[in-house]
Amino acid sequence: MMSTTSRNPTVSKIGTIPTGVELLHDPVLNKGTAFTDEERDALGLRGLLPPHVHTIKEQVMRVMENFRRKPTPLEQYINITALQARNETLFYRAVLDNLEEIMPIIYTPTVGEACQRYGHIFNRPRGLFINAKDRGQIAEVLRNWPRADVRVIVVTDGERILGLGDLGADGMGIPVGKLSLYTTCGGVHPNQCLPVTLDVGTENEELLADPLYIGLKQHRLRDADYNDLVDEFVDAVQEVYPKALIQLEDFANNNAFWILEKYRNRICTFDDDIQGTGAVALAGLLAAPRITGGGIADQTVLFLGAGEAGIGIGDMVVAAMRAEGLSEAEAMRRCWFFDSRGLVVKSRTDLVEHKRPYAHEHAPVDRFLDAVEALEPTAIIGVSGQPKTFTREVLEAMAHINERPVVFALSNPTSKSECTAEEAYNWTQGRAVFASGSPFDPVNFADQTFVPGQGNNAYIFPGVGLGVVVSGARLVTDEMFSEAARALADQVTPGDLKLGRLYPPLSSIREVSAHIAAAVAEVAWRRDLATLERPEDVLGYVKSQMYQPVYRSYV
Numbered sequence: 001m002m003s004t005t006s007r008n009p010t011v012s013k014i015g016t017i018p019t020g021v022e023l024l025h026d027p028v029l030n031k032g033t034a035f036t037d038e039e040r041d042a043l044g045l046r047g048l049l050p051p052h053v054h055t056i057k058e059q060v061m062r063v064m065e066n067f068r069r070k071p072t073p074l075e076q077y078i079n080i081t082a083l084q085a086r087n088e089t090l091f092y093r094a095v096l097d098n099l100e101e102i103m104p105i106i107y108t109p110t111v112g113e114a115c116q117r118y119g120h121i122f123n124r125p126r127g128l129f130i131n132a133k134d135r136g137q138i139a140e141v142l143r144n145w146p147r148a149d150v151r152v153i154v155v156t157d158g159e160r161i162l163g164l165g166d167l168g169a170d171g172m173g174i175p176v177g178k179l180s181l182y183t184t185c186g187g188v189h190p191n192q193c194l195p196v197t198l199d200v201g202t203e204n205e206e207l208l209a210d211p212l213y214i215g216l217k218q219h220r221l222r223d224a225d226y227n228d229l230v231d232e233f234v235d236a237v238q239e240v241y242p243k244a245l246i247q248l249e250d251f252a253n254n255n256a257f258w259i260l261e262k263y264r265n266r267i268c269t270f271d272d273d274i275q276g277t278g279a280v281a282l283a284g285l286l287a288a289p290r291i292t293g294g295g296i297a298d299q300t301v302l303f304l305g306a307g308e309a310g311i312g313i314g315d316m317v318v319a320a321m322r323a324e325g326l327s328e329a330e331a332m333r334r335c336w337f338f339d340s341r342g343l344v345v346k347s348r349t350d351l352v353e354h355k356r357p358y359a360h361e362h363a364p365v366d367r368f369l370d371a372v373e374a375l376e377p378t379a380i381i382g383v384s385g386q387p388k389t390f391t392r393e394v395l396e397a398m399a400h401i402n403e404r405p406v407v408f409a410l411s412n413p414t415s416k417s418e419c420t421a422e423e424a425y426n427w428t429q430g431r432a433v434f435a436s437g438s439p440f441d442p443v444n445f446a447d448q449t450f451v452p453g454q455g456n457n458a459y460i461f462p463g464v465g466l467g468v469v470v471s472g473a474r475l476v477t478d479e480m481f482s483e484a485a486r487a488l489a490d491q492v493t494p495g496d497l498k499l500g501r502l503y504p505p506l507s508s509i510r511e512v513s514a515h516i517a518a519a520v521a522e523v524a525w526r527r528d529l530a531t532l533e534r535p536e537d538v539l540g541y542v543k544s545q546m547y548q549p550v551y552r553s554y555v
């Protein structure tokens with residue numbers, strides 16, 4: 001029988017670490033071919049690696065060569081997430097250096113397709129799966145996570161994944177992807193990030209019938225059973241990771257609103273679909289008047305879709321209008337909603353609670369085009385998850401009403417977008433001030449090239465999370481999101497606006513996140529919500545705290 005020698009962990013410059021093959025299999029510590037000769041000698045790696053020592057830059061070259069050779073975005077997703085499981089430093093270096101190319105793969109739109117096929121492309125688990133059978137022992141499950149200093153948890157129950165509906169446990173791709181962006185864009189250390197899926201079952205019959213589905217094969221827990229599980233999860237997090245921010249993600253709106261309301265004033269939490277979306281869209285609406293003229297208080301906004309995203313944006317817009325001097329009633333009157341049953345008006349008896357404050361006196365309207373013509377909005381915002389609903393007639397009407405109509409087609413992924421960038425520019429003779437949820441390529445119209453901005457939540461949440469971490473904020477408030485939106489809008493340059501872009505380029509995301517983090521942390525210090533001391537130079541301190549994907553020396 002062959003015998004194997006196992007090596008003991010060793011004390012290195014950064015503490016006790018494993019050696020030999022075990023070190024190569026530790027994605028946090030692994031450097032692959034970048035281990036130096038000295039490290040190879042000291043850490044039992046001689047012979048386990050080919051002799052040439054590569055720089056991280058050379059390794060990134062190899063990563064990108066392989067990534068680009070993959071024939072489809074889904075294959076690229078599989079390829080790049082496999083790297084994340086092998087060598088995190090190299091993964092983050094590659095993503096950060098090639099953000100515009102890789103972000104649409106690890107996040108929307110490709111992550112949506114990856115979630116739809118999660119059980120089929122599943123390779124090794126990432127994140128923590130807490131399921132309905134773990135009731136009574138969720139704290140123990142949390143303790144199985146190998147890292148102690150968790151500061152940011154992104155949690156979903158998989159019921160409304162992007163605009164794709166109930167994907168059950170296959171929704172895990174979302175917390176995993178969002179936390180990758182926390183690190184890449186916001187510089188939150190990967191060791192401090194924990195993706196969680198609450199697997200409470202699924203109503204998706206296709207998944208239930210699929211032998212490769214990874215989740216519980218049962219229908220969703222509802223009512224008290226569901227609520228108790230969420231409560232236990234929140235309590236367990238307070239016990240095991242008391243410093244962690246909980247970001248709620250892709251819950252269906254019948255749960256998202258109550259969970260947020262229940263916990264937002266008790267623990268450090270926010271809902272990205274409501275508040276993050278609100279802030280990113282508000283930032284676009286704050287930047288848009290620099291093209292269209294006027295200010296936010298001069299806008300009339302008509303939303304297509306009155307769910308988490310729509311109401312989240314509406315609430316932020318109202319707060320911003322009030323800051324510009326409107327009363328609450330005046331501000332609300334400037335925000336109109338159109339849902340699957342028509343214009344949200346006072347006489348409707350079918351409105352759920354979150355829509356009622358926006359139900360104004362008006363005759364019922366069944367068609368969105370009619371609502372546009374009746375209300376003459378300056379901006380339309382698509383958050384319905386229904387593709388092609390900003391029709392040619394709708395866009396032509398907007399261009400007829402406004403010199404520079406503001407059109408945000410925010411539904412994700414790309415297949416769900418209310419219109420494409422090309423349609424927005426073509427059908428308004430190049431006058432639309434356009435932003436989308438998923439990325440679109442630049443569009444040539446007449447002699448001009450337009451670069452559509454992406455109202456991507458990734459502009460906001462990583463900076464908010466970092467701001468919470470550096471200040472030790474106890475709560476996340478709406479004021480923090482308003483300040484985050486302003487900080488983001490302030491980063492939009494005249495050059496960006498000239499290209500029609502309402503958001504800064506993704507390549508400057510770290511700078512943007514640092515400013516957002518500083519603005520959020522300032523709110524925490526100003527409102528007495530911080531548990532950590534305020535440094536003299538807040539922005540400088542924030543930047544100094546950001547994780548850099550560089551290899552550390554072990555010997």
Ligand code: NAD
Pocket residue numbers: 160162163164252253273277280304305306307308309310338339340341382383384385386410411412413416436437438455456457
């Ligand atoms: P939700 O389920 O809470 O709300 C959807 C809303 O759309 C509901 O009010 C529903 O009544 C309405 N709706 C459905 N069909 C409609 C129709 N035919 N006409 C008019 N309204 C209709 O979902 P949500 O969380 O609000 O997300 C909606 C969309 O917004 C998703 O596609 C999501 O990906 C996208 N989104 C984008 C961003 C972003 O780009 N930054 C952020 C969050 C959400």
